[in-house]
Amino acid sequence: xxNEAAFHPWDDPxxxxxxxxxxxxKTFGDFTAxxxxxxxxxxxxxxxxxxPSGCGKTTLMRMLAGFETPSAGRITIDGTxxxxxxxxxxxxxxxxxxxxxxxxxxxxxxxxxxLKRDGLDRDLVGARVDEMLKLTxxxxxxxxxxxxxxxxxxxxxxxxxxxxxxxxxxxxxxxLGALDKKLRQETQFELMDIQEKTGTTFVIVTHDQEExxxxxxxxxxxxxxxxxxxxxxxxxxxxxxxVYVADFIGDVNLVPARVRQLRDAVMLDWAEGKxxxxxxxxxxxxxxxxxxxxxPEKIAISRExxxxxxxxxxxxxxxxxxxxxxxxxxxxxxxxxxKCEVGNRSRLSRxxxxxxxxxxxxxxxxxxxxxxx
Amino acid sequence: MLRVFTAIPYVWLLVLxxxxxAIVAKISVSDYAISIPPYTPTLDFSEGWAGVNAxxxxxxxxxxxxxxxxxxYWKAYLSSVQIAAIATFLTLSVGFPIAYGMARAPRxxxxxxxxxxxxxxxxxxxxxxxxxxGILANEGFLNQFLMWLGVxxxxxxxxxxxxxxxxxxxxxYLPFMILPIYASLERMDPSLLEAAEDLGCSRTxxxxxxxxxxxxxxxxxxxxxxxxxTVGEFVxxxxxxxxxxxxxxxxxxxxxFNNRDWPVASAVAIILLLILIIPIVLFQRHExxxxxxxx
Ligand SMILES: Nc1ncnc2c1ncn2[C@@H]1O[C@H](COP(=O)(O)OP(=O)(O)OP(=O)(O)O)[C@@H](O)[C@H]1O
Ligand SMILES: [Mg+2]
Numbered sequence: 001x002x003n004e005a006a007f008h009p010w011d012d013p014x015x016x017x018x019x020x021x022x023x024x025x026k027t028f029g030d031f032t033a034x035x036x037x038x039x040x041x042x043x044x045x046x047x048x049x050x051x052p053s054g055c056g057k058t059t060l061m062r063m064l065a066g067f068e069t070p071s072a073g074r075i076t077i078d079g080t081x082x083x084x085x086x087x088x089x090x091x092x093x094x095x096x097x098x099x100x101x102x103x104x105x106x107x108x109x110x111x112x113x114x115l116k117r118d119g120l121d122r123d124l125v126g127a128r129v130d131e132m133l134k135l136t137x138x139x140x141x142x143x144x145x146x147x148x149x150x151x152x153x154x155x156x157x158x159x160x161x162x163x164x165x166x167x168x169x170x171x172x173x174x175x176l177g178a179l180d181k182k183l184r185q186e187t188q189f190e191l192m193d194i195q196e197k198t199g200t201t202f203v204i205v206t207h208d209q210e211e212x213x214x215x216x217x218x219x220x221x222x223x224x225x226x227x228x229x230x231x232x233x234x235x236x237x238x239x240x241x242x243v244y245v246a247d248f249i250g251d252v253n254l255v256p257a258r259v260r261q262l263r264d265a266v267m268l269d270w271a272e273g274k275x276x277x278x279x280x281x282x283x284x285x286x287x288x289x290x291x292x293x294x295x296p297e298k299i300a301i302s303r304e305x306x307x308x309x310x311x312x313x314x315x316x317x318x319x320x321x322x323x324x325x326x327x328x329x330x331x332x333x334x335x336x337x338x339k340c341e342v343g344n345r346s347r348l349s350r351x352x353x354x355x356x357x358x359x360x361x362x363x364x365x366x367x368x369x370x371x372x373x
Numbered sequence: 374m375l376r377v378f379t380a381i382p383y384v385w386l387l388v389l390x391x392x393x394x395a396i397v398a399k400i401s402v403s404d405y406a407i408s409i410p411p412y413t414p415t416l417d418f419s420e421g422w423a424g425v426n427a428x429x430x431x432x433x434x435x436x437x438x439x440x441x442x443x444x445x446y447w448k449a450y451l452s453s454v455q456i457a458a459i460a461t462f463l464t465l466s467v468g469f470p471i472a473y474g475m476a477r478a479p480r481x482x483x484x485x486x487x488x489x490x491x492x493x494x495x496x497x498x499x500x501x502x503x504x505x506x507g508i509l510a511n512e513g514f515l516n517q518f519l520m521w522l523g524v525x526x527x528x529x530x531x532x533x534x535x536x537x538x539x540x541x542x543x544x545x546y547l548p549f550m551i552l553p554i555y556a557s558l559e560r561m562d563p564s565l566l567e568a569a570e571d572l573g574c575s576r577t578x579x580x581x582x583x584x585x586x587x588x589x590x591x592x593x594x595x596x597x598x599x600x601x602x603t604v605g606e607f608v609x610x611x612x613x614x615x616x617x618x619x620x621x622x623x624x625x626x627x628x629x630f631n632n633r634d635w636p637v638a639s640a641v642a643i644i645l646l647l648i649l650i651i652p653i654v655l656f657q658r659h660e661x662x663x664x665x666x667x668x
Contacts, residue, residue, distance in 0.1 A: 094571050098562065104587055117574055165572070
């Protein structure tokens with residue numbers, strides 16, 4: 001992520017994107033894997049593709065790398081139409097989901113592979129490989145073969161190999177999938193560091209929404225070959241444009257409701273004589289069926305009647321202890337179960353609430369979002 | 374109980390390899406005689422120690438000196454190695470594309486293709502070589518077919534030449550070449566080729582930089598498996614080869630059955646074994662290395 005405040009090329013109408021995906025469709029037989037997708041990715045972005053298994057993330061990457069040809073539409077990279085350009089003629093390198101390290105070559109030779117194919121001078125190859133080894137902290141392992149490495153080390157070799165040629169565009173297909181959480185987080189920061197140092201444009205595929213939120217300048221949430229929303233991580237989280245995106249990213253409470261009044265805040269009927277207030281998203285009309293989305297951490301829990309306009313009373317159904325925070329599932333008499341998350345500042349023994357307690361839940365009228373789709 | 378089972382392979386080797394080898398080695402240092410068996414000395418225990426001493430005193434390396442001095446034998450060994458090397462190369466040239474095609478074929482076809490490669494083993498080797506006589510003879514299928522096509526007007530003399538021997542060897546030993554190469558290619562992750570292309574290789578370059586090195590252990594194993602038995606091959610050169618096809622297996626057979634000179638025949642066999650020990654040891658070493666790498 002480049003300097004957050006300054007880096008917003010997607011908002012700048014004069015900026016030229018590095019990658020332009022225009023109306024691209026990919027079908028396998030009668031199955032549509034990518035469905036009329038358009039997208040611009042700008043130089044030096046860290047762009048994350050996020051979506052459930054089989055939604056077409058890998059397919060999109062493979063089209064960028066040149067392993068699949070779009071059934072319809074156009075992909076341009078740096079202004080050049082990529083139709084008919086084979087993978088070896090693209091300034092794009094891909095880090096494969098399976099790493100695809102050459103088992104017969106040492107770490108050093110794996111990283112040097114692409115450089116040697118370019119017919120680079122011996123000394124230049126050596127210097128570049130050493131630079132990559134240093135960047136990925138693999139210096140001591142240069143002579144090893146891939147089967148003598150741990151999963152995380154292999155992953156770094158794959159990364160170093162993909163980066164060695166200094167591509168304009170680096171495609172990472174679930175690069176951290178096999179790592180444990182700690183190593184994954186470390187590597188995420190390493191990736192961001194590398195990206196900042198080299199200024200390469202990254203497109204990363206991931207299953208893990210936390211990962212996408214951590215590393216990305218923008219996130220595309222995909223479903224069944226389409227983009228549901230393309231936006232910055234904070235906007236994806238705070239201002240999802242649909243129930244699908246809200247539900248896919250993080251935890252969320254979804255309450256069906258009907259629009260009653262439209263002012264600065266929307267007034268919603270969600271049960272007989274019960275109202276909530278919330279920020280609207282998109283155009284709403286009075287009487288419309290909508291969904292109210294509230295993140296669990298935005299909800300406060302208390303014994304006393306709270307001041308907030310949005311408040312409900314319910315009974316604790318379930319308590320989940322997650323170490324740093326606790327989640328409470330509170331059943332409302334009207335039916336819905338609301339999930340609320342509270343940080344654990346005090347020790348477990350001094351916990352305030354227990355099962356079957358009657359409690360109040362409350363949130364501000366800017367905490368909830370009204371989603372019409 | 375377990376010990377008895379672990380001993381079985383050793384007993385097997387002892388009875389079926391070491392003992393026969395000792396017998397052949399002993400005959401090779403004996404002398405030709407018109408008797409039954411057709412060599413002397415034979416061990417005679419009735420005379421006690423004196424008999425044993427006389428027996429050992431009568432053994433010598435005359436047969437080996439004879440082999441070394443007669444040009445025919447050296448030429449036969451050399452020519453065998455040469456024919457085996459050429460045949461191995463030809464088998465590789467035919468076998469590699471087949472193995473490659475099999476490994477690239479759709480998954481669900483592969484068992485059937487493997488079956489087809491192994492299928493010839495279901496009929497006798499001898500019958501299959503005889504069948505080649507029918508194909509390669511002057512009035513055989515191949516010549517008839519070529520004449521029918523109009524490619525040739527006179528039948529080609531293929532049978533009883535080295536070409537027929539090469540054809541026979543390639544045909545017979547092809548599975549031994551295909552199977553190890555297929556095994557190494559089949560293990561290969563196809564995304565390696567995509568990675569190579571991604572890093573700037575053309576398809577051809579990707580083959581030479583990735584596929585070929587990964588297939589090499591299979592290629593080496595296949596070459597040894599074809600070369601080693603081919604050097605001593607007897608049936609194919611004697612059925613398909615001509616009078617000028619010089620192979621040590623044929624020489625051995627003639628010494629043994631035509632000349633009934635068991636001692637010289639045994640000496641020929643011992644030297645053949647010594648020559649083959651080199652590739653066999655190399656092969657063993659290669660296999661051990663591969664196993665270590667795989668572990
Ligand atoms: N070569 C192919 N032939 C037929 N269908 C394919 C092919 N490649 C992909 N698909 C289908 O296209 C869809 C998208 O596949 P893709 O690999 O892009 O998913 P993905 O989003 O990367 O999923 P995952 O997160 O599980 O890796 C899937 O339903 C898949 O079955
Ligand atoms: Mg995928």
